[in-house]
Amino acid sequence: MQGKKLFLDKEVVRFRLSERVPPHNLYRRLAGVVDWSFLYAETQALYSHTGQPSLDPVVFFKLVLVGRLENLVSDRRLVEHCALRLDILYFLGYEVDEELPWHSTVSRTRQRLPAVVFERLFDHVFAQCVARGLVAGDTQAVDSAPVKANASLEAVREKQAAGPAGPHLSGREETPAVGSVVTAPAHQLRQLATGQRRRQGAQTGALGARHEQARLLSNKTHYSPTDPDARISVKPGKVRALNFLCSLAVDTAHGVISHVQADLADGRDSLHLPQLLTGLQQRLRANELPLRELLADAGYANGSNYALLEAAQITAWIPVFGQYKAEIDGFTYDAPRDVYHCRAGKVLSFRKYDARADGTWQKIYWATCSDCQQCPLKSTCVPGAKRKQLTRTIYDAAYRRAWQRQQTRRGQRLRRVRQGTVEPVFGHLLPHYGLRRLNVRGLAGAHKTMLLTAVAYNLKKLLKYRPQRQLSLAVALPRPLLAVNTRACRRNRRTETPTWAIVTRIRRSTFT
Structure with a gap:
């Protein structure tokens, strides 16, 4: 006989939520692996002793972590999704008939809580990973990736010209508030406009019809009024967009994230390494883990970074940037005497230091005029000058040592280790942990979101690990x-x- 299921939608009298969630469920195991009570002590000073009760801070952090684990970017969709899942309700500590917080309450709580509390949660989970043996600490891999900001590139505005003493946004000055007008020096805007017109040119068609010229956007001339911290950036093979930069440090033992920070996306990766190294060393030192080796790609190659890592007694396995040449054709370097020898056997001695236009310093070597004037190779070496001059960076010795490490078999092996450690982490975070696009604004909000994403990733590592x-x-x-x-x-x-x-x-x- 054919069966037919009838739905009566009756009221169940006896129902216990804990009996409906199996022991192997992710959120049931997650509720017991972390002691969430420390969040009350961390946030107690942020609340008044009078007034209406606020959203439970433990519930808030559990709720936003669910958003990372379920790959949900919108707070509204997050609350709707949690209301349909019995295991998530059990994890949050809510009954089936109990109403969840509003999505606007979650958004306001995220804005008001400082980033220090989010960092405490990250440190707490990282310490548990260390206690379980997931972190070795001695070798760390570093990389960065752009994350889309919560702003549209179509809404950017041109910066207004400021007078000689007028305010302008440059360097590390304080970011203006949302909706305010950003200014820049007038002479800088004029130079950029002239250069853009020269590159753009006047394009005419076959019949003399003028084509519509492309809109050239730059961080020096344009800004986003929605999110002034967002920066215009582009990577090979990708479209230009308003982004933030997510910088990560991953332990090579089991792929646990040991440090994460949000940076502005308009600079090179090498500029953010000192701040990343400081935070990474503090966290590892707090867990009594020594840092001995740092793996990174050529984007972090910088003379000051090499010198910084050597001063900290950390071996830098960072490939030298492509423009650097360890050897100069026709010249031999004598390291003990700090001089160069040419093919004719003449000496080019170190003469002085000189500052470049970008603020970096370089060393100048040159031979005497008498040596070059009487040299038979002058017509091929310096045909239009009185003497031969060489320019090297002041970090040439650090560059040379990094280049020599790069050529060894261990350097080639560690390059593959870096590619197999930090790049797969970004391959999981961006599409599967809600980091494909931010739902907050500002550098502080981006930093909080990236911390929560790293916490969710480390928690999954902690649950899956079986020694x-x-x-x-x-x-x-x-x-x-x-x-x-x-x-x-x-x-x-x-x-x-x-x-x-x-x-x-x-x-x-x-x-x-």
Whole structure:
């Protein structure tokens, strides 16, 4: 007989939420792996002793972590999704008939809580990863990736010209408020406009019709009134967009994120390494872990970074930037004397330091005029000058040591280790942990979101980790004496295996 299910939608009298969530559920296990009570002490000073009760800080952090784990960017969709899941309600501590907080309450709480509380949560989870043996600490891989800001590129505005003493936005000055007018020096805007017109040119068609010129956008001439901290950036193969930069440090032992920070996306990666190194060393030092080696790509190659890492006694496995040349054709460097020798055997001595236009310093070497004037190779070496001059960076020695490490077999192996450690982490965070686009504004909000994403990633690492120990034992029985009955031995060989050939090997895998 054909069956037919009827839905009565009746009211259930006996119902317990904990009985409906199995023990192997992700959120049930997550509720017990972390002691969330420390958040009350961290946030107690932020609330008044009078007034209406606020949203429970533990509930707030659990709620936003669910958004990272479920790959939800919108707070409104997050609350709607949590109301339909029994396991998430159990994780949050809410009953089935209990109303969840409004999405606007979640947004306002995120804005009001300082980034220090989010960092405390990250440190707490990282310390648990260290206690379980997931972090070695001695070798860290560093990389960065752009994250889309909560602003549209179509809404950017041109900066207004400011007078000689007028305010303008440059360098590390304080970012203006949302909706305010950003200014820049008038002479700088004029130079940029002239250069853009020169590059753009006057394009005319076959019939003399003028084509519509492209809109050239730059951080020096344009800004976003919605999010002034967002920066226009572009990577090869990707469109130009308003982004923030997510910088990560990942431990090479099991891929646990050891540091995360949000940076402005209009600078090179090498500019953010000192701040990243400071935060990373503090966290590792707090967990009694030494940092010995740092792996990064060529975007972090910088003379000051090499010198900084050497001063901290950290081996930098960072490939030298492509424009640097360790050797100069036709010249030999004498490191103890700090001089160069040319093909004719003449000496180019160090003469002075000089500052470049970008503020970096360089060393100047040159030979004497008498040596070059009488040299038979002058027509091919310096045909239009009085003497030969060489320019090197003041960090040339650090560059040279990094270049030599790069050529070794260990350097090639660690390059593959870096690619297999930090790049897969970004491959998970961006599409699967709600980091494809930010739902907050400002550099502080981006930093909080990236911290929560890293916490969610480390929590999954903590839940999946199962340390495996293998025990091998070989047991061999003694060989029998030679003075035995030959007939007995022959009968023993026909019936059973000789005693001296019995070897038992036991393997046991223990999971904790």
